[in-house]
Amino acid sequence: MTNITIDTTAELDPRDAVLGTVNLTRRFGGVTAVDEVNLVVEPGELHAIIGPNGAGKTTLFNLITHVLAPSEGSVWLEGRDITDFQQERRPHLGLARSFQSNQLFNDLTVIENVRVVAQTTRTGTFRLDLFRDGEQLCEDSALSILERVNIDNIREEKARNLSHGDQRRLGIAMALATEPNVLLLDEPTSGMGPNETQATADLIASLQSELDLTVLLIEHDMSIVLSMSDRISVLNQGAIIATGSPAEIRGNEDVQNAYLGGMKEEL
Ligand SMILES: Nc1ncnc2c1ncn2[C@@H]1O[C@H](COP(=O)(O)OP(=O)(O)OP(=O)(O)O)[C@@H](O)[C@H]1O
Secondary structure, eight states: OOOOOOOTTTTSOGGGSSEEEEEEEEEETTEEEEEEEEEEEOTTOEEEEEOSTTSSHHHHHHHHTTSSOOSEEEEEETTEEOTTOOGGGSGGGTEEEOOOGGGSOTTSBHHHHHHHHHHHHHHSSOOOOOOSTTOHHHHHHHHHHHHHTTOGGGTTSBGGGSOHHHHHHHHHHHHHTTOOSEEEEESTTTTOOHHHHHHHHHHHHHHHHHTTOEEEEEOOOHHHHHHHOSEEEEEETTEEEEEEOHHHHHHOHHHIIIIIGGGGGGO
């Protein structure tokens, strides 16, 4: 493998980062899907993870969110080792991942979906009995999140009836209901046309700046990645082989040739 040294964060210890990983590794039998990854995410940045199919992006997200346990290494959030924290505890730490379509409550309305998450986060108890006293706070908070994500106009629709794009926006709204400091987005524009893709990119940028969020994102659309990221890490065969600004990643001939392959034209 070509050695590329454009990691502008190399001097930072991942244990001191807002989100960091130390030698994070996951093996599946003989395959090392994530290989000694040291990731440093800085406060308030939009940090994208890119790489070819099978590079280990989803596995890395699954390790950070404890969907999978690492074979080796650790995950750090604001100075705490959260490697062994169970998934359910993570939203309370300020780390949230956008909900996937199969995690929505299909028979609840859009606002009910967000309210359930807001309530669960506030009370620590999962509750579907939504119509009790003392829930005005969650209702107000759910509505303001829907307005922020621009889906308040469909708040009474059942989740199952939403378009693909609206389901993805609802997934982001539900993550926001946990009041995160760090938001993980797993291909937020997948399956969207150009207009929806741009609208989603604009939404993410506005969330980042207005809510002072730190965002870690996997995204295949290179034009989106290059236009909106503060920094980009390139994964290849499980390892981070470069981290840098979009200009550094775009301008690096080795990255283009060795790791972006078919995406080279888009750089
Ligand atoms: N549960 C699993 N069991 C066995 N191998 C797995 C498992 N999950 C992932 N892998 C392997 O780990 C490697 C990394 O996969 P991963 O899905 O993390 O890559 P990716 O970068 O997200 O790919 P894509 O862009 O295609 O979604 C691949 O070789 C994949 O086949």
